[in-house]
Amino acid sequence: MMNGKRYDVIVIGAGMGGLSCGTLLAKEGLRVLICEQSSKPGGYCVNFKRNGFTFAPAVHYLNEFGPNSQMEEAFQTLGLPPEFEFCPQDPQRRIITPHFHLTLSTDIDQFEKDLIHLFPKEKLSIHAYVEELKRLVKNIEGLSIKSLDLISLKEKFQLLYKFVMTPQLLRYRGKTGQEVLDSFFKDPLLKYLLTFGARKGSSIFTCAGPIMWAIKGNFYYIKDKAIGALPQLFLRYYKAYGGEIFFNTLVKKIAIEEGKVRGVQIEEGEEIQSRYVISNGDCHLTFQYLIGNHLLPDRFVRKLQNREISAPIFTLYLGVDLDLAQMGFDGALVHHYPTIRKNPWEEKDAEEFDIQKEKMAIRMDSIKNPMLAPIDKHTVAIAAFAPYDLFADGSNKSPHYAEIKEEIAQKIIETTERVIPALSSHIIVRDASTPLTYERRTLNKRGATMGWYLSAKELSRIRGQKTPIANLYQAGHWTFPGGGIPMVIISGINAAKLVLKSMKKLA
Ligand SMILES: Cc1cc2nc3c(=O)[nH]c(=O)nc-3n(C[C@H](O)[C@H](O)[C@H](O)COP(=O)(O)OP(=O)(O)OC[C@H]3O[C@@H](n4cnc5c(N)ncnc54)[C@H](O)[C@@H]3O)c2cc1C
Known part of the structure; x- marks a missing residue:
């Protein structure tokens, strides 16, 4: 065993769902280990830096974080201080x-x-x-x-x-x-x-x-902070409550004995034992690969295979030497519709797809939070839905991946000049995430942005967080109540309470 220890709970993944679950369990005095395959906490809720500019690949806005909100209550439950504005x-x-x-x-x-x-x-x-x-x-x-x-x-x-x-x-x-x-x-x-x-x-x-x-x-939004400060706050308190975390640790298998979890196997093939396992990872990965269809009820497997996942996104990140505030921007999210479709519900597959006709969300986060960019400079992030298959050949990266990525980036810049004039001549830093980038960083299938696609039919079915395997629960956007930061924090708390209830520690 990696450190010879047996845990009460192992959480697979340090996304906001996993961190919220781990924090509550550690606060309640349980021996908790989080295994995270990447080197950072937060999953999609992270930042990265390029030449003095700080970008958020995903999370831009937060719901339910105001006074008397669900998140105020969640922070109290998790024992987190009201440190952020x-x-x-x-x-x-x-x-x-x-x-x-x-x-x-x-x-x-x-x-x-x-x-x-x-x-x-x-x-x-x-x-x-x-x-x-x-x-x-x-x-x-x-x-x-x-x-x-x-x-x-x-x-x-x-x-x-x-x-x-x-x-x-x-x-x-x-x-x-x-x-x-x-x-x-x-x-x-x-x-x-x-x-x-x-x-x-x-x-x-x-x-x-x-x-x-x-x-x-x-x-x-969080004043004077990049969004990555949120998981860092959770991690700090998780550790203070005695929780442990292994970064760069991919869980390869969930060990099961007589229909009940026994622990997890990590990359080196070692097994770490625990009484409960919480998966904060992708649903397909959890059930089809970490467990295996043969250990699951047929009906459950069929349902899993037939459900649709949420659409992926392409994001272009720019560091610019433009005074965006002087140009009249106030940091509000801009939704740019380069064209208006006659049929609002029309969907394009990879072959017919034209990024220059897609709605683009333009974020200029450094206007509100100037610490995200060097003085007199700004961050611009432009995101649009883009089919996964545009960048992949089956499940492999397309041989033309780099060219397609470059072509899309150029087209986005050209289109965005209708909103931010002369943008192309003021770019000093440039990077982009394709749906494959999102998938690689977080292991969310095909870069799904919010777990399952919640159609009207799906939304009307209330789901729980238990699984067909005893003592295995889910937390995060692949389970109840759905995607987005507040939802996954609530789902983490729910999963922790399921463990506490099962251990009879919850009144
Ligand atoms: C482009 C984009 C924009 C978005 N914008 C917003 C927004 O503005 N506001 C908002 O509220 N929400 C937004 N969302 C949605 C939100 O980011 C997600 O719903 C939420 O962050 C999901 O959190 P999670 O904890 O469920 O999982 P994730 O963030 O997916 O984290 C899962 C973690 O588990 C780890 N993991 C998975 N499998 C394993 C394994 N086998 N072993 C070890 N580790 C593993 C991954 O590395 C990852 O760190 C956006 C999403 C995207 C992609």
């Missing part, structure tokens, strides 16, 4: 299309007016839609996201009551964005805008998310 990002985003500019901020009445100004024929429908979302936000306020495996009978009744008292939840449960937007609006351009980039089959709640966050003022 979470500032609202307001306006939340600026939408730039070839036809108009539009701002989405907490001043939702102004947003409604601006939309009506652009689409006067849809005045009544726009008002009805915004009012419906306001009611929904008000009604779901304070709804706790606990795994069904953890809630008491009383809490189940309270949840049921909340559902009954929130008719929108029942009305739109299982409904796609397409169905609901079609029922409100006629104008295809308006419908396209209100998808906010959600895919065909997505739930209406995915499309309505940005407006609901604006109504609630639920869009934050």
